[in-house]
Amino acid sequence: xxNVTLSAIAAMIAISALTPxxxxxxxxxxxxxxxxxxAADFDAGRVPAAPCVIRxxxxxxxxxxxxxxGDGSETRIVGEDEYNQHTRQYxxxxxxxxxxxxxxxxxxxxxxxxVWFELDPVDHxxxxxxxxxxxxxxxxxxxxx
Numbered sequence: 001x002x003n004v005t006l007s008a009i010a011a012m013i014a015i016s017a018l019t020p021x022x023x024x025x026x027x028x029x030x031x032x033x034x035x036x037x038x039a040a041d042f043d044a045g046r047v048p049a050a051p052c053v054i055r056x057x058x059x060x061x062x063x064x065x066x067x068x069x070g071d072g073s074e075t076r077i078v079g080e081d082e083y084n085q086h087t088r089q090y091x092x093x094x095x096x097x098x099x100x101x102x103x104x105x106x107x108x109x110x111x112x113x114x115v116w117f118e119l120d121p122v123d124h125x126x127x128x129x130x131x132x133x134x135x136x137x138x139x140x141x142x143x144x145x
Contacts, residue, residue, distance in 0.1 A: 026057035032141040034067050039136055054141055067139060073100045075139050077131045096133040106133040113140055
């Protein structure tokens with residue numbers, strides 16, 4: 001029995017050594033101005049901004065963006081490519097996680113906003129990426145220059 005267990009362990013080590021590791025490829029952290037916006041903020045003309053760090057990367061058919069807020073809390077957005085059997089094409093879907101706001105794998109959508117927070121701005125040079133979650137919170141960031 002002891003030899004069988006040692007043989008099984010040795011086989012698992014050999015297989016894991018030959019299997020390439022699947023890991024995310026991170027980009028360098030970036031200092032940014034971040035926004036967590038709700039419909040009430042837009043209606044009231046408020047645009048609450050906060051400094052944050054953006055951590056992002058890609059790998060294995062997806063990408064991620066993490067907003068690290070000043071208080072240490074995080075908003076995690078994961079983009080995944082999903083194959084649609086009916087259209088026979090890959091579709092991008094986003095999941096938003098932010099426990100401080102009660103979001104747990106909430107469906108999200110990527111969009112861009114302009115300097116004045118208009119959707120799909122004409123001037124794409126100043127556009128900032130945003131992720132709108134289905135419960136009505138939109139997370140945007142502008143890279144600090």
